[in-house]
Amino acid sequence: MGALLATLVLAMEIHASGACPSSAQVQRQLGPLLGDAAAAGASDVATIKHERDGSVSVSLADAEGRAIGDRRLPRARSCDDQAETVGVTLAIWEAQLHPEISLRLDRLSRETPPPPAAAPAPEATLVRPAVPLPARPRSLAHALGFAAVGDARASDWSPGARAELRFGPAGARWRLGVGGVAVGRHAVAVPPGQASWWRAFLILGAELDVARSDHWAAVLGAGAAGGIVSIAGSGFDVDRSSRSLDLGGEVSARAEWRPGRLHPWLGASVVTWARRQAVDLQGVSTGSALPRVEPMLAGGADFVW
Numbered sequence: 001m002g003a004l005l006a007t008l009v010l011a012m013e014i015h016a017s018g019a020c021p022s023s024a025q026v027q028r029q030l031g032p033l034l035g036d037a038a039a040a041g042a043s044d045v046a047t048i049k050h051e052r053d054g055s056v057s058v059s060l061a062d063a064e065g066r067a068i069g070d071r072r073l074p075r076a077r078s079c080d081d082q083a084e085t086v087g088v089t090l091a092i093w094e095a096q097l098h099p100e101i102s103l104r105l106d107r108l109s110r111e112t113p114p115p116p117a118a119a120p121a122p123e124a125t126l127v128r129p130a131v132p133l134p135a136r137p138r139s140l141a142h143a144l145g146f147a148a149v150g151d152a153r154a155s156d157w158s159p160g161a162r163a164e165l166r167f168g169p170a171g172a173r174w175r176l177g178v179g180g181v182a183v184g185r186h187a188v189a190v191p192p193g194q195a196s197w198w199r200a201f202l203i204l205g206a207e208l209d210v211a212r213s214d215h216w217a218a219v220l221g222a223g224a225a226g227g228i229v230s231i232a233g234s235g236f237d238v239d240r241s242s243r244s245l246d247l248g249g250e251v252s253a254r255a256e257w258r259p260g261r262l263h264p265w266l267g268a269s270v271v272t273w274a275r276r277q278a279v280d281l282q283g284v285s286t287g288s289a290l291p292r293v294e295p296m297l298a299g300g301a302d303f304v305w
Contacts, residue, residue, distance in 0.1 A: 012030070012043070012044055012045070012046060012090075012094075013044075013045045013046065014026055014027060014046045014048065015045070015046065015047045015048065016048040016050075017048065017049050017050050018048075018050035019079075020050070020079040020082060021048070021056070021079050021080075021082045021083030021086060022079075022083075023048075025079060025080065025083035026046070026048065026083050026086050026087050026090070028083070028087075029083050029084050029086070029087025029088070030087045030090060030091060033087060033088065033091040034091055034094060034095075043062075043063045044060055044061065044062050044063065044068065044094065044097075045060070045061050045062075045063070045065075046058065046059070046060050046090050047059045047060075047061075048086060051072075053075065054075030055072055055073060055074050055075050056072070056073045056075075056082060056085075056086060057070075057071075057072045057073075058070070058071050058072075058073060058086050058089055058090065059071075060090060060093050060094075062097075068093055068097060069089075069093040071089060073085055073086065073089065138169045138170060138172075139169075139170045140167055140168065140169065140170065141167065141168060141169070141170040141171070141172075141175075141304060141305070142165070142166070142167045142304070142305055143165070143166040143167070143175070143263070143302040143303065143304045143305075144163075144164075144165055144166075144302065144303050145162075145163070145164045145165075145166065145179075145263075145265075145300055145301065145302035145303070146161070146162070146163050146300050146301065147161070147162040147163075147164075147265075147267075147298040147299060147300025147301075148160075148161060148162075148298065148299055148300065149161060149162050149181060149183065149296050149297070149298045150296065150297045150298070151183040151184075151186070151294055151295075151296050152295055152296070152297065153186065153291065155188075156186060156187065158183055158184040158185060158186050158198070159183075159184050160181060160182055160183035160184055160296070161181070161182055162179060162180070162181045162182075162298055162300065163179055163180055164177050164178070164179030164180075164203070165177065165178055165179065166207070166302070173208055173209040173212070174206060174207065174208045174209075175206065175207055176205075176206050177203070177204075177205055177206065177207060177221070177223070178202070178203070178204050179202070179203045180200070180201070180202050180203070181199075181200070181201055181202075181203065181227075181296075182198075182199075182200040183198055183199050183200070183294075183296075184198055185197065185198045186198070188279065188288045189288075190233070190279055190288050192235060192236065193233055193234055193235025193236040193239075194233070194234055194235055195231060195232065195233050195234075195279040195288065196231075196232050196234070197229060197230060197231040197232070197277075197279075197290055198229070198230050199227060199228070199229045199230075199246075199294075200227050200228055201225045201226060201227020201228070201246075201248075201271075202225070202226055202227055203223045203224070203225050203250055204223055204224050205221055205222050205223015205224065205250065206221065206222065206223065207219050207220065207221030207222075207252070208220055208221070212258075214258075215257065215258055215259060216255070216256065216257050216258060217255075217256045217258060218253075218254075218255055218256075219253070219254050219255075219256055219265075219267075220251075220252070220253050221250075221251070221252040221253075221254075221269075222249070222250065222251050222252070223249070223250050224247070224248075224249055224250075225247065225248040225249055225250050225271055225273075226245070226246070226247045226248070227245070227246065228243050228244065228245055228246070229243065229244055229246050229277055229290065230242075230243045231243075231277070231279060231290070233279065244275075244277070246273050246274065246275050246277065247273070247274045247275070248271055248272050248273040248274055249271070249272055250269055250270065250271045250272075251269065251270055252267055252268065252269035252270075253267055253268060253269075254266060254267025254268070254298075255267065256302075261303060261304050261305065262301055262302075262303055262304075263301060263302040263303075263304060264299075264300075264301045265299070265300060265301065265302065266298075266299045267297075267298050267299075268295065268296065268297050268298070269295070269296050269298065270293060270294070270295050270296070271293070271294045271296065272292060272293050272294075273292045273293075273294075274292075275292075276289060276290075276292065277289070277290040277292075278290065
């Protein structure tokens with residue numbers, strides 16, 4: 001804490017927390033401004049606080065501790081200049097409060113007047129670079145679809161059913177899907193009897209909107225297929241049946257209407273199987289091979305959420 005100076009001429013206590021300006025420097029500035037008449041009635045207390053940025057806070061209170069004035073002054077070029085600015089500020093406050101004090105306006109006109117009241121300097125703010133928020137994960141869109149299937153051959157056709165769950169980023173053109181297909185029995189003549197067969201398989205794949213608007217889309221898809229084929233004979237001396245696993249792949253295309261959450265569609269697909277499946281009769285050369293390429297037509301609808 002700075003020194004406490006009791007000024008007998010001015011009858012004002014000046015408290016300064018530092019040496020620039022000091023109480024003595026401010027006293028020297030106040031003497032010429034207020035004159036000897038100040039001793040008659042002025043008994044106020046001036047407090048000078050030095051801030052870290054070089055500015056000075058000046059306040060004035062009367063003998064009973066009531067605030068008279070408070071101002072923050074910017075940093076001056078030198079301690080003498082700072083003392084002069086503080087002295088002028090205190091002299092103006094004293095002249096406004098004590099009519100008996102004769103403020104020497106002629107001196108003020110020759111000296112640089114105190115700066116106008118300025119808004120308090122803003123408190124120092126620690127500015128840190130904004131930390132980017134983690135990217136919000138994109139929501140998923142799901143679609144559950146059901147369709148009627150027609151497995152067509154040159155000689156006959158067989159009905160079937162298809163169910164599929166699709167999912168992907170909302171609004172994206174691509175989706176993943178997993179589904180199942182079951183196709184009814186086909187019959188093929190194998191004299192002296194006939195053979196029948198059916199398939200059921202799962203599909204794991206993806207699809208892409210190759211063209212779309214607000215209400216429709218053209219979709220291409222592809223996937224891997226795996227399932228069972230069941231073959232049975234009838235009309236023979238000994239009728240037998242068998243089941244085996246098979247793997248293959250599917251390509252598909254469909255046109256989809258998208259008025260809302262329900263998306264009706266029509267499409268076609270081709271499934272190609274890796275293994276050769278055949279119906280053979282024991283003891284004779286008669287037989288028939290199952291088709292390894294199966295075209296299918298389908299129509300259904302997806303519910304999207």
